[in-house]
Every structure is written in C-alpha cells, then in structure tokens.
Amino acid sequence: MRSLAELISDDRSAWAEIEASVTGSPYAIEILPTDPDRAASCLHRLQVGTASWLGALVYGTGGLVVDGGWLRVFGSGNPRRRLADIHAVNEVFEPAGLLVAQDVMGGEFVWRQGEAEDGRPTIHYFAPDTLRWEDLTLGYTDWLYAMLGGALDQFYLSWRWTGWRDEVAACPLDNGIHTWPPLFSKEGKDIESCSRHAVPMRELVSVKHDTADQLGT
Template sequence: MRSLAELISDDRSAWAEIEAAVSGSPYAVELLPADPDRAADCLRRLQVATSSWLGALVYGTGGLILDDGWLRVLGSGHPRRRLADIHEVNERFEPAGLVVAQDILGGEFVWRQGETDGRPTIHYFAPDTLRWEDLTLGYTDWLYAMLAGAADQFYLSWRWPGWRDEVAACPLDAGISTAPPLFAKDGRDLDTVDRRPVSMSELLIVKHDMADQLGA
C-alpha cells in the first residue's frame, strides 16, 4: 500500500485541470470543500494518486455537484450537506467496480473493467432500462465530457418543467422516486408521473431488486 506522501503529487496534480473544466462548464457546478483529515483518509484507502482526476477530486473536494444536485460526483464526503464519501457509498452498495457518481433518479456511474479492450471505463446503471451500459470512457474523459456539456444530451428526455427547483430542494443523500417508475412504459414522461424524494439507499435498493427480478 502506498503512503499518503506517495499519492499526493503537488507538481503533477490534476487539480488545476479540474478547476479549469469547472470554470468553463455551462452548468452550475459546486465543489464542496474537503475536510483535510477526511480527504487524506479517503485518498489513502482509495490508493489513487492526485495526478489523476479521480485522486485529485477525492483529495480536493467533498464532492462535485452539477445542476443543483442532479449529478453528485463522489469525493471525500460532506456530512453537513449529507453527501457520503466515496467509500461509504461503495460499502453500502458494492457493485462490480467503484461507484464514482450518482444522479437524482437513481442512476449510478461505476468505474470498472471495460467490455471491449479491458481497460477501466465508466459504466452507467440506467434507471429507465435497469441495465448497465458501458459508456466506453475513462473517468477523466467521462467527467470532462459531463462538465463540458454532455449532461444535457445524456439527460435530455428525463428533464421536466420545474425540475431544477425540485432537484435543488432534494438533500444530497436522497433522490427522486417516480410512480409509475421510469422503466415502465407509462413512466417515461416525468412531467406526468408522481414524484417524491426518498433516501438514495431506498431508491437504489428498489431499482436493483427489480433489475434482479427481471433478470436485467
């Protein structure tokens, strides 16, 4: 196991690249402040250097919040804002890989071995299909793309009138549950379904249990 000193690369840190991507983003992006002790512990356990975007974000922030909380990219956590750290989330859900982000509807982004050439890529658990999709992008390319404008296209069909106010009012340890669910044929129009905030744990348990039942 590498020491904290070996993981922190001040001269080669990716933090400046992250700040530049955030500054140039067309979205409202919030970088939650990191508690130094908490951040150091998370980085040590993660064993990813700050020369990478993943290591730099975990060490430098409590998390990255895009579009008032629609997307929550995990860092070292921020208890006051009720955002768990990257290890707490992975201890709860334990998918095949590392959960690096979650969205308001219970979608999960996981960094794991790709399905084509075997390199690690971001996979998305889609709440409308209950299936995992290989996005074929590494962590850095995926996060850069989302910050640069890809989030609009990615979530285009799921945005409803007034969504921003509902999302902003939802705590960061919660998501929005819909009835009928998004994966049902009559649940695709999010403007007409019933929507309510529930804990993220509850939202994910329901979706993954249903995926198991359907063999998705």
C-alpha cells in the same frame, strides 16, 4: 501500499485541470469543501494519486454537486451537505466496481473493467429507464470532462420535466427522486405526468436493482 506522500503530487496534480473544467462548465457546479484529515485518509485508502482526476478530486473536495444537484460526484465527503465519502458510499451500495457518482434519479456511475479488448477500466452506468448496465466506454477522466462540459443535457434529455430545477434543488444529496409510474415502464416514459417525491437514495437504488433482478434485466 503507497504512502500518502507518494500519492500526493503537488507539481503534477490534476486539480488545475478539474478546476478549469468547472470554471468553463455551462452548469452551476458546487465544489464541496472537505476536512483535510478525512481527505488524506480517503486518498490513502483509495491508493490513486493526485496526478489523476480521481485522486485529485477525492483529495481536494468533498465532492462535486453538478447542475443544481442532478449529478453528485463523490469525493472525500461533506457531512453538512449529506454527501458521503467515496468509500462510505461504496460500502452502502456495494457495486461491482468503484461507485464514483449518482444522479438524482437513482442512476449509478461505476468505474470498472471495460468490455473492450484492451480491458481498460471504463465508466458503466446503471440506467433507471432500462434497469440495465451500459458501458459508456470512457475512462474516469474523459467521462467527468464530458459531463462537466455539457454532456448532461443530451444524456438526460428525456428526463427533464417542467420545474425540475426547483425539485432537484430541494432534494438532499443523500436522497433521490422516485417517480411513479417508474421510468422503466411504458407509462413512466412521460415524466411530466409522473408523480415525484424524494426518498433516501439507498431505498431508491435498492428498489431498482431488486426490480431488475426480478425482470432478469
């Protein structure tokens, strides 16, 4: 196991690149502050250096709140805003890989072994509208760069309803928005006509995975 000193690279930190992407983003992005001791502990446990985007984000932030809370990217946590650190959230949801972000609809972004021949780790997305895992074929850095740079609009094109910004802003970061009928049903495709309310994220994600298991998806 590498020491904390070996993981922290002040001269090669990726934080400046992340900060530039945040500054140039078309979305409102909140960089959550973190406690230095918690950040150091999270980085050491993660064993990913700050020369990488993942390590720099975990060490430098409590997480990122993107587009008013639609996307929540995990860092070293911020209890006041009710965003768990990257290790705590993985202990709760137990994904097959490293859970790095969630969206307000209960979608999960997990960094794990990819399906390409080179086997490099890529971001996989559990989609609430299909209840299936999708390999996005992007590594963590390329995925986050794309999301901060404007990819959210196309990625979630059919899931945005009139007044969504106010509903998302009112949803705590440890909650997600439950829709009825659900997004994966035929009736749920028209999200404007669905009922919506905030529920604990753990409950929202658990129901989706249980349903996926029952449907064999």
